[in-house]
Amino acid sequence: MSEHPNLSKWTELAEKQMKGKSLETLDWTTPEGIKVKPLYTAEDLEDMESVNTLPGMEPYVRGPMATMYAGRPWTIRQYAGFSTAKESNAFYHKALAAGQKGLSVAFDLATHRGYDSDHPRVAGDIGKAGVAIDSVEDMKILFDGIPLDQMSVSMTMNGAVIPILAGYIVAAEEQGVKHEQLSGTIQNDILKEYLTRNTYIYPPEPSMRIISDIMSFCSSNMPRYNTISISGYHMMEAGANSVLQTAFTIADGIEYVKAALKSGMDIDTFAPRLSFFFGIGMNFFMDIAMLRAARFLWHRAMSGFNPKNPKSSMLRTHCQTSGWSLTEQDPYNNVIRTTMEALSAVLGGTQSLHTNSFDEAIGLPTDFSARIARNTQIIIQDESNITKVIDPLGGSYYLESLTSAIIDEAQKIIDEIEELGGMAKAIESGMPKMRIEESAARKQARIDQGLDVIVGVNKYQLANEKIDFEIREVPASVRDEQIARIKEIKSTRDQAAVDKALADLRTAAEGGGNLLEAALPAVRARATVGEISDAMEAVFGRFVATTRCISGAYSSEFVADTRAIDNIKNRTNAFFDKQGRRPRMLVTKMGQDGHDRGFKVVASAYADLGFDVDISPMFQTPAEAAKMAIENDVHVVGASSLAAGHKSLIPELINELKKIGGEDIIVVAGGVIPPMDYDFLYEAGVKAVFGPGTPIPDSADKTLRLLEEKYLS
């Protein structure tokens, strides 16, 4: 086949409609750097390896199962958890009654990082971004009335994966459910934690061993259980474009496979239980193509290990719509965004899906917003007839071209990572993190210039934002409740048995025993999540991240109109001339939340704009941040908060600053802070609050204005 016979005629027609402008001006370079034309034809598909294949068959581009949704639709699996186990359990029961099919548990940040609720470092985090779990007693409450032999349960846990998975297994035992009956997924994807989300506990090496131990325990005891969910979602949320998400996720997968093979397992015993987790954003066709490309690439990568079982090279995935794409402004628009993204995941052929609630940029989902989110999927499944045909976009000139382009681009990065010695080594080198941060900074710059449109944020903004729906907040009493329960457990358990079990676990950590197996007796004896984590930390140590920050990417993406950023640069220079130094700002992230995208983008962009920016280590307490602000003698502290800790952590920071004489240091706050909390923060002494979506030139302008008023007038 060659050029369409009428193509030149079409070109003529099109150019006439363009009134003299060249057709090339309609080309679009995507954030991934892929060139997209306004029209695709059959010619584009010539010699394409990934086109015209069949579902359920290699290379699985069109789906891992032969019948896909025509046989059975994807699983509606909503991720939820907040406050206490009791509250979350009640929420699960309601959701299951209303059509949800699988459970997916969100844990709070203290649990993720292996701290019990009574630990002083985590006072601001208990029950906020997920449910607080301190012991198997909490686990039992969480799954009360939910038969674990029938319900597939997915758990997002990576750091404290040993005590949590052991807790789930023991809770099932005490329901009378055998290990082999358990089905579900544990995220257990530690590599991406070092890359983006930072909810790790131990250094990479022992963490990789934990993963191998879990794979090995489950392959012999829990054959229906997915031992890992290799996740690109958090990379996308951190700013990775779709090619980066695909490449890094597949590369992570390859690294896990190599680790398992190295520990002596046979490929076909564990590879069929590897599952994936992709994030789906607003780039509609791109992310459909991404899922198809990922299946192709995984099959290609796995073929290198010569599996006998076809399931070993079949990519099965869960998807979630992008939380980052949700806006605090005009929030009902989020229903539409989530619907688009859900459709993209479905047309890409996902095996299960979480759809976000429209209020998630503001607070925790309520019964109302959770219902709309769930119904988004039910309506696609039951009302639209989309499920009737397998891979309905297969063969589309455009989509197949995009699929092939992603395959090619991602493969280049995968090869690059192989050259560095695999993903673990690549992460050590800092390469993937830098790429993601660069991609995030560029995206921010496009949004701030209005090149990427976000309705309600940089186009058609509302004059008056009004919240006319209920907002769920986690009461501070959750922490007290948890602490009371820890006390009670510790006073009623057989302490000698706990001590022995923890000592045995430590021995296993030092020697070579299976850590999951060794943790089960400790959980049965009512050792807490914190105690079990500590026992292993005593041997492994706690990992400390190296924070590096890119510079230059933000301002270099400013191509169209540089007036806003030039204005700020001039003013920071003027500040220098009058004050003898540049405006100096400490950007800090307190509490256990490890999402550092906003914090990094701000640091890097402000430096580009002429600020001297100090960045604090992750996971700081307010007192530690205050010490740093004083020593570095900054003019202003920017506190980033994404996980609902702002109401306690930020006022505490202001207090700590006062205690050591830093009352003149200005404090501003940014991140996911619901509008109804602004006044509370202003009263506490915060001088400016920047909600999600605030363009950086705007926040920098306002911050600088505060400094100018104070120092230059």
Added chain:
Amino acid sequence: MLKSAEVYVDGVKNGNRLMLARTITLIESALPAHQELAREIVDRLLPETGKGVRLGITGVPGAGKSTFIESFGTMLTGLGHKVAVLAIDPSSSRSGGSILGDKTRMEKLAINPDAFIRPSPSGGTLGGVGRKTRETMLVCEAAGYDVVIIETVGVGQSETTVASMVDFFLVLMIAGAGDELQGIKKGVLEVADTIVINKADGDNIQRAEIARKEYETALHMLMPASPNWSPRVLTCSSTQSTGIDTIWNTVLDHRNKLTQCGEMAFKRKEQALEWMSFLLDEGLRAWFYNNPEIKKLLPTLKHDVENRNTSPTAAADLLLKILTQ
């Protein structure tokens, strides 16, 4: 908003963290009024200085300087020392702003009550780094920090400036792929009191040992800068905290040896004099070039010399005479 020198002096003497930090800001400031106040403060604090150990650390980017200081400094506070760290960050982008991330790699030390860490954008000139860092070091000593560590990246010239203000200069290296001596300037080795091969852990231990031997050989071929001290080559792992105590013992050994024979006192005097003559040179140049009449005459005379209308000697004479009038 400026307070009197008194307030700063008392604050620093009392070890007040805030006042120490604000004094450093004055020292670093580009404003003449701030600099003047800073000079007065430093002068009045001078009697309180001089008792500490002054350490300079350099190495290529990523050698592990900050990680080393985290481990080293934590050990020192454990021994009862108070540690100040001055991190000079040479990076500044086109706009002039910079990202100061040193504390993210000194997480434990950053929250240690016996430690004070101050990252500084180097911003201005080389002389600037010299002046600011030297004075900052002095006020840290006056505030009771008995070990002052200066971290500087081993590119450019800041490391020789730093070497000329410390008692002990440590060069941190990593074992590379063979050509060890590439990438690091010979000049740096000449001023090193000890070379440490960092990251001697995991599969890297052997390579570090090989590199250690290579550096030892290389050092043998150089004339030691001091007759009383032959530079050593050691290995350590900053992440595992191994070999760190040996380095501190080496610093103490160096200190004992040089103190006993009087070289330490001599070195400090020498450094002070060198610094004074550097400042004199700088001052004279500034004085000369800022003279309005010279500013006016200089371009014409340059032109004349170029076109051989005047001899260089005559032109220089003429200009210098203006100053003495």
